[in-house]
Amino acid sequence: MGVLRRPPDLFDREHEWSELAEFASSVAPGLRIALVSGRRRVGKSYLLRRLAEASTGPTLVHQARELSSGQALDPGRCRPR
Numbered sequence: 001m002g003v004l005r006r007p008p009d010l011f012d013r014e015h016e017w018s019e020l021a022e023f024a025s026s027v028a029p030g031l032r033i034a035l036v037s038g039r040r041r042v043g044k045s046y047l048l049r050r051l052a053e054a055s056t057g058p059t060l061v062h063q064a065r066e067l068s069s070g071q072a073l074d075p076g077r078c079r080p081r
Contacts, residue, residue, distance in 0.1 A: 004054045013047060020051050024059070 004021040006014070023034055036044050045063055052059040 004051065007050055007054065010047075010050055013043070016047060017051075020047070021054070024051055024055055024057075 003018070003025050006017045006021070010017065020034070020036075023032070026032065036048060038044055045061075048061050052061050
């Protein structure tokens with residue numbers, strides 16, 4: 001599989017796209033995970049959604065959100081396994 005082609009309507013982000021596309025199109029065996037972090041409201045989620053759309057393989061994108069310590073430690077938020 002070659003490196004994923006950048007969508008023509010994706011403004012700027014050439015470097016970020018090439019790094020993520022190279023990672024996503026790797027033929028290395030096994031499970032791989034990437035963590036994308038940065039300032040709020042700069043397009044991280046949008047970039048990852050576009051990458052998932054361009055990918056032909058299975059993808060999973062999870063958007064974490066910051067919680068207050070009270071919310072994070074609330075036993076009612078935990079689900080039994």
